[in-house]
Amino acid sequence: MDPLNGNDWLQTVRFNEQGLVAVIAQDVNTKEVLMMAWMNAQSLEETVRSGQAIYWSRSRGKRWHKGEESGHFQNVKEVRLDCDGDTILLMVEQVGGIACHTGAPNCFFQPLQQKDGVSVWGNQHGENNASS
């Protein structure tokens, strides 16, 4: 079944040549940017219908119901489309407070830092783990 059938709002979305749209998940409470992933028309339709984030895993080439293994589901509170229709912002309630597959609260735990005059990526998640 073509998810575009009868769904005008889906036809407004500009999916790329792989049929995917970029999706940013932001925590509706803390405003943290949690992760960036992709959806196809079917998973976007299912996300809106079910109220939970369902992505398209490019690495595994299949539907990815976020949290299906970890229990860290994302309950979708708002769906927003950007000006040119090719990026979606999901405002979510992050179950368990953990969005990243590494166990970090969000995926962006590597800040660019200066060490001895050289730029290096830090690892706040690793540092937190090491000190605990």
Add this chain to the structure above:
Amino acid sequence: MDPLNGNDWLQTVRFNEQGLVAVIAQDVNTKEVLMMAWMNAQSLEETVRSGQAIYWSRSRGKRWHKGEESGHFQNVKEVRLDCDGDTILLMVEQVGGIACHTGAPNCFFQPLQQKDGVSVWGNQHGENNASS
């Protein structure tokens, strides 16, 4: 000159088959997600060196110093890399409080709404304009 030369941190970034990495700009003060765009190695290196967001415009196929025409520059306060190295989060100070080329504060001004039982994209920017 190859920007990767002598820049180990740039070699950690996983640029896609077009040589681009996805970049999310977030307002460091309000925490609003402002926009999503792309950088190549050269523009990412220049962003870090200059402290202002410099993207790669896919539609125009060229370097895009954000704000070069509008004056709405983005002063970069922090650069963060995600877990698998293919998305960057920029924490920025948005000059003029306007990130979107439409004049909206951010690009995500179209929330998915229910009208008469049908999903439609709203336009908060347009609505604001219409009522002013």
